[in-house]
Amino acid sequence: MLDDFMVRAALAGIGVAIAAAPLGCFVVWRRMAYFGDATAHAAILGVALSLAFSMSVFIGAMVVALIMALTVNLLSGRGYAMDTLLGVLAHSALAFGLVAVSFLSGIRIDLMSYLFGDILAVSRGDLSVIWCGALLVVLLIGWRWSALLTSTLNEDLAYASEINPKREQLVLTVSLAITVAVAIKVVGVLLIAALLIIPAAAARPLSRTPEGMAVAAGAIGMLSTVVGLRAAYVFDTPAGPSIVCIAAITFLISSSLKSALSMRS
Amino acid sequence: MNLVDVEGLSVRYGARTVLSHVSLGVAKGEIVTIVGPNGSGKTSLLRAIIGAVKPAQGKVSRGADVKIGYVPQKLHIDETLPMTVTRFLNLPHSVAPQDIEAALTQAGVPNLSKSQLSQLSGGQFQRVLLARALIGNPDLLLLDEATQGLDQRGSASFYQQIEAVRQETGCAVLMISHELHVVMSASDRVICLNGHVCCEGTPAVVASAPEYRALFGTGTGGALALYQHDHDHNHDHAEAAE
Numbered sequence: 069m070l071d072d073f074m075v076r077a078a079l080a081g082i083g084v085a086i087a088a089a090p091l092g093c094f095v096v097w098r099r100m101a102y103f104g105d106a107t108a109h110a111a112i113l114g115v116a117l118s119l120a121f122s123m124s125v126f127i128g129a130m131v132v133a134l135i136m137a138l139t140v141n142l143l144s145g146r147g148y149a150m151d152t153l154l155g156v157l158a159h160s161a162l163a164f165g166l167v168a169v170s171f172l173s174g175i176r177i178d179l180m181s182y183l184f185g186d187i188l189a190v191s192r193g194d195l196s197v198i199w200c201g202a203l204l205v206v207l208l209i210g211w212r213w214s215a216l217l218t219s220t221l222n223e224d225l226a227y228a229s230e231i232n233p234k235r236e237q238l239v240l241t242v243s244l245a246i247t248v249a250v251a252i253k254v255v256g257v258l259l260i261a262a263l264l265i266i267p268a269a270a271a272r273p274l275s276r277t278p279e280g281m282a283v284a285a286g287a288i289g290m291l292s293t294v295v296g297l298r299a300a301y302v303f304d305t306p307a308g309p310s311i312v313c314i315a316a317i318t319f320l321i322s323s324s325l326k327s328a329l330s331m332r333s
Numbered sequence: 334m335n336l337v338d339v340e341g342l343s344v345r346y347g348a349r350t351v352l353s354h355v356s357l358g359v360a361k362g363e364i365v366t367i368v369g370p371n372g373s374g375k376t377s378l379l380r381a382i383i384g385a386v387k388p389a390q391g392k393v394s395r396g397a398d399v400k401i402g403y404v405p406q407k408l409h410i411d412e413t414l415p416m417t418v419t420r421f422l423n424l425p426h427s428v429a430p431q432d433i434e435a436a437l438t439q440a441g442v443p444n445l446s447k448s449q450l451s452q453l454s455g456g457q458f459q460r461v462l463l464a465r466a467l468i469g470n471p472d473l474l475l476l477d478e479a480t481q482g483l484d485q486r487g488s489a490s491f492y493q494q495i496e497a498v499r500q501e502t503g504c505a506v507l508m509i510s511h512e513l514h515v516v517m518s519a520s521d522r523v524i525c526l527n528g529h530v531c532c533e534g535t536p537a538v539v540a541s542a543p544e545y546r547a548l549f550g551t552g553t554g555g556a557l558a559l560y561q562h563d564h565d566h567n568h569d570h571a572e573a574a575e
Contacts, residue, residue, distance in 0.1 A: 097414045214425040221410065221424070227385035228403035228475070229425050275415045276449065 073188055078297055080190040080198050081311060084251045084263060085289030087202035090209045090282040091243055092268035092289075097220050097278075102151055103140070103241075104261035106158035107248045110136035112257055113165030114249075115182050120172055125182075126197050130249035136161060137241035141234075185256030185308040187297070194253055201250035205243045212239045217278055255308040262312045267292065270319035273326035288318050335360050336399045336473045336505055337382055341391035344377045351377045353529050354391070359473060364499060364506040364519060368539075369526035370548055375509040376406065378526065379477050382507075402466030402504075404476045408458070416450045422465050432468060439501065440464035441494050456487045460494070467498065474498070476508035492519055 095104055111129040118128025136157060143153055169179060181189075190198075209216065219226035219233035226233045251260050271284035296311030303310075335358035344352040352374040359365050369375050380386045382393055383403055395401070410416065422433050437443050440463040445453070453461060459479055466474055476495070480488030496519045499506055523539040525531040531544040539545050 097411055099411070218425040220414070221416075221421075222405055222408050224380060224383060224385050224405050225403065225408070226425075227380070228383040228401060228405075230384070231425060269413070272413055272415065276417055277415055277420045279420075281415055 073190075074297065074301065076190045076192070076195055077187045077307065078294055080187055080195055080254050081293030081297065082290050083195075083198040083202040084247070084254050085267065085293050086286055087205040087243075087247045087250070088264050089267060089286035089289050090213075091205060091240070091247055092264035092285055093271075093278065093282045094209075094216060094220060094240055095244070095264050096268045096272070098240075100150075101261065101265050102154050102158075104244065104248070104264045106140070106154040106161075107133045107136050107241075107244055108252075108257045108260040109158040110161035110165075111248050111252055112179075112182060113161045113168060115252070116165045116168040116172065120168065125252070126249055129252050130245060132161070133245035133248045134242065137245045138238075141238055141241050181256070182252060183256050183258050184306060185252065185254050185259065187254045187307045187311075190253060198250045198254070201246050205246050208239060208243050212236060216240065255311065259308050259312050262315065263289065266312065266315040266319050270315065270322045273322045288315065288322075292318060334396055336396050337401075337507070338394045339378070339382065339391070340394070342378070342381060342388050342393060343390035344374065344381055344386055345389040350389075351528065352381070355526070355530055356391075357524055357530065357533070359505050359507050361472070362499070362503050362505050363521040364496070365508070365522045365524060366520040366536075367507070367509045367524050367526050368511065368545075368549075369531075373527040375526055376477055379403075379475050379507070379509060382475060396472075399473060400469055400471040402468070402471035402474045404459070404462045404466045404474065404479045406477045406479075407455075407481045408462060410450050412451060417446070418448050418450060418453075418461055419446045421450055421461065422446075422468060424465075428468055433464075436464040436467045437461075439467050439498055441490075455482045456491070459483065459491060463491075463494070463498075467502075470502060471504055474504055474506045474508075476506065476510075478509050478511065480510070495519070 095101060111133050114129035114132030115125055116128075117123075117132065118125050121128075139157060140150075140153060144150055148156075166179075215226070215231045216236045216239065218229055218231055219236045223233040226236070247264070248260055251263065255263050267285040267289040268281065270288050271281045274284050275281035292311050292315035296314040297307055299305065299314065300307040300310040338358045340356050342352055342355045343350065351372075355374075355378060357365075367375050367378065377386060381388055383401065384393075418437070419430075419433060422428060422436065433446060434443065437446060440460045442457055442460045442464065445457060445461060448457075450458070450461070463476075463479070466476075474495070480491050483491060495506060495508070498504065518536065520536055522533065523536050524533040525539055525542070525545045525548065527548060531548065532539055532542040534542070
């Protein structure tokens with residue numbers, strides 16, 4: 069079954085969707101949408117470095133994404149607004165990454181495949197990396213779920229319950245770094261943030277509890293992957309962007325459903 | 334043995350000192366109100382007690398097994414976060430359904446358990462926050478301007494609820510308020526704060542203390558009555574301007 073590249077692609081996409089669902093909810097609730105972008109842009113630098121030192125791309129992207137996440141964690145609340153800080157770090161990391169790539173003489177790398185991903189080229193090895201990463205993220209978020217949710221509501225409320233919101237934020241940023249690193253191959257740097265945010269946003273009108281929203285986001289993410297891949301096959305369109313398009317259409321449907329319902333009542 | 338003791342506490346944010354050498358204690362079952370102008374460090378004091386800010390000097394000690402219930406200043410819930418009252422009261426630890434009902438009843442909002450937080454009115458929301466603080470029978474309730482945004486009737490009835498809770502459960506209350514005339518009659522002790530403790534004592538003692546009058550003027554002379562308003566000042570400003 070795994071010999072079929074379409075099956076491998078679907079499994080890869082589903083793995084990323086599962087990790088992105090709970091994480092994407094927190095990204096939406098905490099208004100960190102730009103954080104996903106920033107970590108993803110930084111990952112390009114990681115890709116360049118890993119090719120230069122002939123390491124695995126996953127490790128390189130992961131290390132740089134982690135450093136980026138920790139730097140933001142450290143610098144936040146020290147005089148710069150979060151979006152300024154992310155803007156500086158994200159774009160400079162991307163620029164340094166692109167410059168670093170140009171120094172790699174002799175190696176021809178297809179930068180486009182990292183910007184837009186190449187889900188159809190996912191190998192068995194990639195698949196196991198993606199699923200291990202996804203599993204790790206889901207376990208991490210599941211373990212810290214209540215504490216994360218409490219600190220998302222209000223930091224002082226968290227402190228009063230003897231939860232350290234700074235530590236919980238670290239759990240979140242580390243999970244984000246892992247997700248970005250495993251998702252680069254599937255949807256690419258430019259669309260990772262979309263896979264985090266769009267399913268969560270589409271799930272919002274359908275949910276009454278945070279848990280409900282995370283599960284709905286997961287379902288929407290998986291549905292988008294399968295339908296998007298099928299569409300890409302039928303219409304001969306790029307796979308990663310097709311998945312994101314389907315997610316966006318789901319978002320459109322769920323939000324119009326909501327306004328239709330609220331108009332009736 | 335006090336529930337909480339604050340000894341020589343100083344808090345700094347960067348170069349700015351917001352509290353210096355503050356000492357106070359809250360004993361079992363008493364209601365202590367902190368008053369003070371904006372920027373006087375009231376919120377920082379509560380945040381130091383719950384451990385959200387580290388003291389630059391001094392220390393905060395809690396008695397062994399003292400449970401604290403905390404009601405923050407108005408809480409903003411992001412529109413994107415779906416949350417029912419029941420789910421909210423189960424954070425961070427899940428609670429038995431009958432305890433949820435009991436806490437909501439105690440806070441005066443028994444029928445809200447299935448509502449979405451984002452759809453509550455200001456007064457209902459503050460009471461849900463109070464209910465959350467009451468879960469697990471705290472020994473000490475900390476309230477940070479819990480009636481911000483409520484009208485005078487709403488806040489008066491909120492503080493009556495607090496007093497009823499105290500009578501029912503015997504828990505102590507340490508609260509911040511700027512609505513002196515509403516809360517002072519219910520307080521056992523008032524602490525007037527302005528970066529340091531200006532004066533403290535029973536409401537009557539504080540209201541007549543020169544330090545307090547210097548901070549708040551004499552316009553709050555009706556501080557001891559629950560519904561008393563001042564009618565001795567002039568509303569007709571147009572006339573005064575002539």
